Amino acid sequence: xxxxxxxxxxxxxxxxxxxxxxxxxxxxxxxxxxxxxxxxxxxxxxxxxxxxxxxxxxxxxxxxxxxxxxxxxxxxxxxxxxxxxxxxxxxxxxxxxxxxxxxxxxxxxxxxxxxxxxxxxxxxxxxxxxxxxxxxxxxxxxxxxxxxxxxxxxxxxxxxxxxxxxxxxxxxxxxxxxxxxxxxxxxxxxxxxxxxxxxxxxxxxxxxxxxxxxxxxxxxxxxxxxxxxxxxxxxxxxxxxxxxxxxxxxxxxxxxxxxxxxxxxxxxxxxxxxxxxxxxxxxxxxxxxxxxxxxxxxxxxxxxxxxxxxxxxxxxxxxxxxxxxxxxxxxxxxxxxxxxxxxxxxxxxxxxxxxxxxxxxxxxxxxxxxxxxxxxxxxxxxxxxxxxxxxxxxxxxxxxxxxxxxx
Amino acid sequence: xxxxxxxxxxxxxxxxxxxxxxxxxxxxxxxxxxxxxxxxxxxxxxxxxxxxxxxxxxxxxxxxxxxxxxxxxxxxxxxxxxxxxxxxxxxxxxxxxxxxxxxxxxxxxxxxxxxxxxxxxxxxxxxxxxxxxxxxxxxxxxxxxxxxxxxxxxxxxxxxxxxxxxxxxxxxxxxxxxxxxxxxxxxxxxxxxxxxxxxxxxxxxxxxxxxxxxxxxxxxxxxxxxxxxxxxxxxxxxxxxxxxxxxxxxxxxxxxxxxxxxxxxxxxxxxxxxxxxxxxxxxxxxxxxxxxxxxxxxxxxxxxxxxxxxxxxxxxxxxxxxxxxxxxxxxxxxxxxxxxxxxxxxxxxxxxxxxxxxxxxxxxxxxxxxxxxxxxxxxxxxxxxxxxxxxxxxxxxxxxxxxxxxxxxxxxxxxxxxxxxxxxxxxxxxxxxxxxxxxxxxxxxxxxxxxxxxxxxxxxxxxxxxxxxxxxxxxxxxxxxxxxxxxxxxxxxxxxxxxxxxxxxx
Numbered sequence: 001x002x003x004x005x006x007x008x009x010x011x012x013x014x015x016x017x018x019x020x021x022x023x024x025x026x027x028x029x030x031x032x033x034x035x036x037x038x039x040x041x042x043x044x045x046x047x048x049x050x051x052x053x054x055x056x057x058x059x060x061x062x063x064x065x066x067x068x069x070x071x072x073x074x075x076x077x078x079x080x081x082x083x084x085x086x087x088x089x090x091x092x093x094x095x096x097x098x099x100x101x102x103x104x105x106x107x108x109x110x111x112x113x114x115x116x117x118x119x120x121x122x123x124x125x126x127x128x129x130x131x132x133x134x135x136x137x138x139x140x141x142x143x144x145x146x147x148x149x150x151x152x153x154x155x156x157x158x159x160x161x162x163x164x165x166x167x168x169x170x171x172x173x174x175x176x177x178x179x180x181x182x183x184x185x186x187x188x189x190x191x192x193x194x195x196x197x198x199x200x201x202x203x204x205x206x207x208x209x210x211x212x213x214x215x216x217x218x219x220x221x222x223x224x225x226x227x228x229x230x231x232x233x234x235x236x237x238x239x240x241x242x243x244x245x246x247x248x249x250x251x252x253x254x255x256x257x258x259x260x261x262x263x264x265x266x267x268x269x270x271x272x273x274x275x276x277x278x279x280x281x282x283x284x285x286x287x288x289x290x291x292x293x294x295x296x297x298x299x300x301x302x303x304x305x306x307x308x309x310x311x312x313x314x315x316x317x318x319x320x321x322x323x324x325x326x327x328x329x330x331x332x333x334x335x336x337x338x339x340x341x342x343x344x345x346x347x348x349x350x351x352x353x354x355x356x357x358x359x360x361x362x363x364x365x366x367x368x369x370x371x372x373x374x375x376x377x378x379x380x381x382x383x384x385x386x387x388x389x390x391x392x393x394x395x396x397x398x399x400x401x402x403x404x405x406x407x
Numbered sequence: 408x409x410x411x412x413x414x415x416x417x418x419x420x421x422x423x424x425x426x427x428x429x430x431x432x433x434x435x436x437x438x439x440x441x442x443x444x445x446x447x448x449x450x451x452x453x454x455x456x457x458x459x460x461x462x463x464x465x466x467x468x469x470x471x472x473x474x475x476x477x478x479x480x481x482x483x484x485x486x487x488x489x490x491x492x493x494x495x496x497x498x499x500x501x502x503x504x505x506x507x508x509x510x511x512x513x514x515x516x517x518x519x520x521x522x523x524x525x526x527x528x529x530x531x532x533x534x535x536x537x538x539x540x541x542x543x544x545x546x547x548x549x550x551x552x553x554x555x556x557x558x559x560x561x562x563x564x565x566x567x568x569x570x571x572x573x574x575x576x577x578x579x580x581x582x583x584x585x586x587x588x589x590x591x592x593x594x595x596x597x598x599x600x601x602x603x604x605x606x607x608x609x610x611x612x613x614x615x616x617x618x619x620x621x622x623x624x625x626x627x628x629x630x631x632x633x634x635x636x637x638x639x640x641x642x643x644x645x646x647x648x649x650x651x652x653x654x655x656x657x658x659x660x661x662x663x664x665x666x667x668x669x670x671x672x673x674x675x676x677x678x679x680x681x682x683x684x685x686x687x688x689x690x691x692x693x694x695x696x697x698x699x700x701x702x703x704x705x706x707x708x709x710x711x712x713x714x715x716x717x718x719x720x721x722x723x724x725x726x727x728x729x730x731x732x733x734x735x736x737x738x739x740x741x742x743x744x745x746x747x748x749x750x751x752x753x754x755x756x757x758x759x760x761x762x763x764x765x766x767x768x769x770x771x772x773x774x775x776x777x778x779x780x781x782x783x784x785x786x787x788x789x790x791x792x793x794x795x796x797x798x799x800x801x802x803x804x805x806x807x808x809x810x811x812x813x814x815x816x817x818x819x820x821x822x823x824x825x826x827x828x829x830x831x832x833x834x835x836x837x838x839x840x841x842x843x844x845x846x847x848x849x850x851x852x853x854x855x856x857x858x859x860x861x862x863x864x865x866x867x868x869x870x871x872x873x874x875x876x877x878x879x880x881x882x883x884x885x886x887x888x889x890x891x892x893x894x895x896x897x898x899x900x901x902x903x904x905x906x907x908x909x910x911x912x913x
Contacts, residue, residue: 051725084656086681088688137865146862153691160600162725193808193866200800201859205511270656270677318675319722320715324773326542328752331633331759331775335543346483 027036045273046305050164050205053314054157056081056142060134060171060180062095064103067251068242068392070094071112072170072212072258074120079262084270084314091142091157093129093183105248110256112262114246118150128155143194145203161202166311170258173213175236176222191249192222206299208276212257214239217293229276229299229306231283233257234290241289260287270313277304293339306400429890439509441875443812448821450802453737456825461585464791465836466504466784470569473524474513474869481525481561483899488562495707500581506569509860517546521777523565524548527556538568542773545780547573577781580847584789597724598767601790603849604642607634611746612653613683614703620745623647626755633759636779640766640786646687653700656680659711668704668711670731675713675721678729680753682746695765696727697758701734701746708737720757728761730754764890783841785833790848794855801859811866820858827851 057080059066059073073094080090099110099121110121129138141147142157159165172179176188186202198204209230211219216232233240233255242252243259256261260282268274280303283292294304309315333339383391410418434521474481486508493501515522528550536555539548549568555561570578599605609627609809613619627645634643656677659668679686679698687694702711710733713719732754738744767785768778796819805813831847834840876883 081682084681086686086688088686102548141862141865144860144865146860146865148862164595190866191748196807197804200804201797202800271673310484313677314681315676316679316723316726318672318678319724320672320675320763321722323718323722323757323764324770325760326756327763327775328629328633328756328759330542330773331636332629333543335541386507 022084041208045275045307046301048164048206048301048310049162049305050310051162051317052159052162053085053089053311054159055085055166055168056157057090057092057094057168058134058139058170059094060169062097062131062134062181064098064101065251066095066172067098067110067249068254069170070096070098071110071120071167071254074110074125074338075112075254075262076168076260077125078120079265080312082270083265083268083309083312085312086314086385087124087126089314090126091128091155092126092293093134093142094127095134096127096130105250106299111246111249112259114244114248114253116246116248126154132181132357134181136180136184136190139180139186140190140194143191144201145195157203158204159198161205163204164208164311165204166208168210168212169219170212173211173215173219176218178211178213178219188219188222191219192224195223195225195228199227206310210261212240212255215247216240216257217291220293220295223295223298226298226320227300228295229303230293230295231280232293234286235293256285256288257290257292265308265312268308268312269336270309271315272307272309272313274308275304276306276308276311279308421466421895422890422897426852426890426894429886437838437879443810445805445811445813446815446818448802448805448813448818449825451900453795453798453821456828457799459604460791460795460828460832461503463832463836464503464788467507467839468505468574468780468784470506470841471509471511471515471520471522473522475525477529478525478556478561479510482510482567485562486567487571489566492566496570497578497582497750499585500578504572504578504581505836517541517544518776521544521545521567521780522547525561525565526550528552538572540573540772540777542775545774545776568624573772573777577770577785580769580781580785581788584785584792597722597764599693599695599765601786601793601852602693602851603853604644606687606690606692606694607643607645607697608694609645609647609688609697609699609758610684610686611647611649611699611701613649613651613701614653614655616651617706618651618743619649619701621649622746622748622751625748626751629752629755630759633762633775636775637766639845640779640783644886647683648687650685653684654680656682661709666709667710668702668709670711670713672714678721679723694717694727695762696723697761698727698729699754700729702731705732705734705744706738718757719752720761720801722761722764725765728758730757732785780841783845785836787841787844787848790845790852791828791831792847794824794848794851797852797855797859798824801855806861808866812864814861814863817858817864818862820854820861824851824854824858827854 007068055076057073057076059069061069073092074143077090077092081087098104106116108121109116109119112118112120113398129142129207142155145157147156157165169178177185179185195207198207207228209220209223210232212229213219215234215236215238217235218232220228220230220232234257241256243254243256245252261279264282280294283294285291294303307315472485473484488713489506489508490501493505511522522545524546526548534552534554536552537550539550540546547568549565551561551564555564607630609623611619611621611623624647627647630645634645657674659670659674661667662669674806686696704711711719711731713721713731718730719733720728722728732746733748734744763775763778767782769781769785772778801817801821805811827847828851829845831851834847835844
C-alpha cells in the first residue's frame with residue numbers, strides 16, 4: 001500500500017511542477033515581455049545622463065550573396081528610426097548593391113523575412129556612406145570625427161559627452177578582425193583605440209556595441225575605455241549563422257543573432273520601460289546556434305537597470321517649468337517703458353580666427369584655369385582674352401589647313 | 408683546391424662591405440619608410456599653463472558706489488568686509504573671483520557698469536532696510552535708514568545683498584564648474600554645448616492641412632535686440648518654417664471632465680516626432696529649435712494642456728522648446744487662419760526665457776544685462792577649462808598611441824590655442840573686459856578642437872611590427888639570407904684557421 005501512495009504523491013508533485021513550469025515557459029516563451037508599470041520601473045531603472053541618441057549601423061560586405069548583411073542593417077535602421085532616433089543622428093554605412101541588383105527577383109526591395117511583409121528599402125532610407133565609401137578609413141574617421149572642414153553634417157557623428165551611441169557592425173569576420181568589402185579589414189585594436197580617442201575627447205556618455213559576424217566576440221575583447229557595453233554573436237572559432245533563406249530571393253535573408261534581436265525589439269515602444277537584460281535573455285544557444293558574448297566590465301551600470309530606450313530610442317528628458325516672465329519686454333524697453341532702438345552693430349575689431357595663411361592649409365576648391373575667370377590672379381597661364389581669341393582662331397585655321405592638305 | 412691568401416682576403420672584404428652597405432642603407436631606409444611623422448607638441452607649455460591658469464585668472468568685477476556725501480569712506484571699508492566675508496563663506500571662489508568697489512565717477516552709467524546706489528530714507532516710518540535690483544539695467548538700489556549707519560551695519564548690508572542676492576547664482580555656477588565631481592546624482596544639464604554660432608529655428612507644426620498665416624517675421628524683430636546683446640557671446644541666425652500634416656507619434660488622452668486634451672509628463676518625452684517632422688538638421692552649427700504646435704482640435708474649440716505648465720510649454724534640454732498653441736476664438740473650417748503678432752508675442756516671451764535656460768543664463772537677478780555679464784564670465788572660465796582639457800587629452804592620446812601621426816598643423820593649432828588662452832587671461836586680468844574675453848576664449852577652444860580633430864591625425868589602421876616585417880620579407884629574404892649565410896661561413900672559416908694555426912704552433 002505504501003508504494004502506491006508514494007507513487008501518487010510523486011505524480012502529483014510531478015504534475016504540479018510541470019504545470020507551473022509550463023506556465024513559466026508560456027510567459028517567457030512567447031518572448032512576450034512581461035511589462036511592468038512606469039512607477040515600478042522608476043524604482044529599478046538607473047538614470048543614464050544622456051540627452052541625445054545616435055546610431056552607427058554598418059554592413060561591411062558587398063555582393064548579392066551577402067544579401068542578409070544588408071537586410072540586417074536595414075532592419076536595425078528601421079527599428080531605431082521607429083523607436084525615435086532622428087535620421088540626422090543615424091549614420092548608415094552599407095554597400096547598397098542588392099536592392100537594384102540584376103539578380104534581385106523583386107527589384108528595388110530588400111526583405112528580412114520570407115513572408116516579405118516589410119520592404120526595408122521602402123521609404124526614406126538615408127544612406128550616409130554607400131558602396132566604395134564603406135572603408136576602414138571612413139569608419140575610423142567617423143568615430144574620431146577627423147574630416148575636412150566641409151564634410152556635411154549628416155555624414156558626421158557629432159556627439160558630445162551627453163550622447164549615447166549604438167554601434168552595430170555586421171559582415172564577415174575572423175579572429176580579431178572584420179573584413180570590409182573584400183578589400184581590407186579592421187582589427188579589434190583599431191576599434192579599441194578609436195573608442196579611447198572618443199573617450200578622451202568626451203565624445204560619448206555610453207556606447208552599446210553590437211557585432212554580428214563569425215568569431216564576433218573577439219572584436220570587443222581589446223576595448224579598454226569605460227562605459228562601453230558590448231555584445232557579439234559568437235565565440236572564437238565559432239561561426240555565426242543565418243536564420244533562414246527565402247526561396248524566391250534565393251539567398252539567406254537574415255542572420256540568427258540579428259533576427260532574435262529584432263524579434264525582441266519589435267515589441268518595444270518608444271517610451272518602453274524594458275531593461276536591456278531582457279534582450280540579452282533571448283541570446284541563447286538554442287536561438288542563435290552559437291555562443292553569444294556580453295561584456296559588461298567596462299560598463300558602470302547594472303544591465304538589469306539599463307533601459308533599452310537608452311540606446312535604441314530617443315526618450316528626451318523634458319523640463320516643464322514656466323521660466324521667467326517678460327524677458328523679451330525687459331530686453332526691448334528701458335526703465336521708462338520706451339522701446340529701445342536697435343542698430344545692427346558692426347563688431348569693432350576683427351580677431352583673426354586661428355591659422356589662416358598657413359601654407360599647410362589647402363587652398364584647393366578653387367578652379368584656377370579658364371579664360372572667363374578674369375578675377376582670379378591664380379591663373380596658370382597668363383593670357384589676355386584677345387590673345388586667347390587669336391590663338392584659338394590660328395589653331396582653327398591650322399586644323400582646317402591640315403584637313404585640306406590631307407584630302 | 409686551395410685559395411691564395413690575397414684572394415681569400417679580398418673575398419672577405421667583399422662580404423664585409425656588402426653586409427655593411429646593405430645594413431647601412433637598408434636599416435635607415437626601413438626606418439624611413441615605416442615611421443610615422445610626429446611633430447613635437449609643446450607639451451611642457453601646455454602642462455604648465457593648464458596647471459597655472461586657474462591661479463592666474465582673476466575676476467575683479469568693478470562696482471561703482473553712488474553714496475551720499477556723508478559716507479565717503481564706505482568704499483574702502485566695504486571692500487575689506489566683502490573680501491573677508493567671501494573668504495569665509497566661499498574660500499575656493501575667493502581665490503579668483505572678487506569685486507572691486509569704486510566711487511561713482513561722472514561718466515559711469517548703469518547701462519554699462521554695475522552701479523550700487525545708496526539712498527537714505529528720511530521718512531521715520533521706514534525702519535527696515537530694503538533693496539531693489541533694476542531689471543532694465545545694472546543698477547542696485549539700497550534703501551537704508553539712519554539706524555543702519557549708526558550701527559555701522561551698512562557694509563554688512565551691502566556685502567550681504569551682493570553675495571546672497573546679486574551674485575548668488577554666479578557663485579553657485581562657479582562652484583559647480585570648479586568642483587571636480589560632475590554631479591553624479593545631478594540632473595542632466597539643459598545648457599547647449601558652447602558653440603560660437605547657433606541657428607535658431609522657429610517652426611510652426613500644424614496638425615492638419617488648413618493653411619495658416621503667422622506674422623513671425625514681424626515678431627522676430629522683437630527677438631533681435633535680445634540677440635544683439637549676445638553678439639560677443641555667439642552669432643545667431645534666425646529662421647522660420649511652417650509645416651502641415653504634422654502628426655504626433657501617438658494619440659493624446661482626452662479629459663472628458665475638462666473637455667481638454669491633456670499631455671502628461673511621460674507623453675512629452677516622445678512628443679517630438681523625429682521620424683516624420685522635417686526639422687532643421689543640415690547645418691554644421693548647432694540648432695536651437697523652437698516649436699509651436701497647432702493642434703487640429705483648435706477647429707473643434709477643444710484646448711490642449713500640458714500637465715504642470717501654466718504656459719502650455721516645455722523645454723527639451725540641449726535641444727529647444729515647445730509650445731502648444733490654443734486659439735482662443737473658435738475657428739471656422741477651411742478658412743485661412745492667422746496667428747497675429749499679438750498672439751505670438753507671449754509665445755516669444757516663453758521662448759526667450761527658454762533660450763536663456765538653454766544658453767546657460769543664471770536664474771537671478773532678473774536684469775538681462777547683469778545676467779549677460781555673469782554668462783560671459785562663466786563661459787570664459789568654462790571655455791578655458793575645456794580648452795585645457797582637450798589639449799591634455801591630445802597629449803594623452805598621442806602618448807598612448809605611438810603609431811598615430813601628429814601633423815604640423817596640429818602643432819600650429821595647439822600654439823594658436825595657447826596664444827589665445829594667454830590673451831584671454833591678459834585681457835581679463837588687465838582690463839576686466841568680459842565681452843572680449845569670451846570671444847578670445849572661444850577662439851582658444853576652437854583651435855584646441857581643431858588640433859584634436861585635424862584630418863591628417865589618423866591612426867590609419869593598426870600596423871603591428873609583424874605587418875611591417877611581412878611587407879619587407881620578400882626583400883629581406885633573398886638578399887638578407889645570402890649575406891647572413893656568407894657572413895656565418897666566413898666566421899666559421901676564420902675560426903677553423905685559427906684552430907689549425909694553434910695546432911701547428913703546438
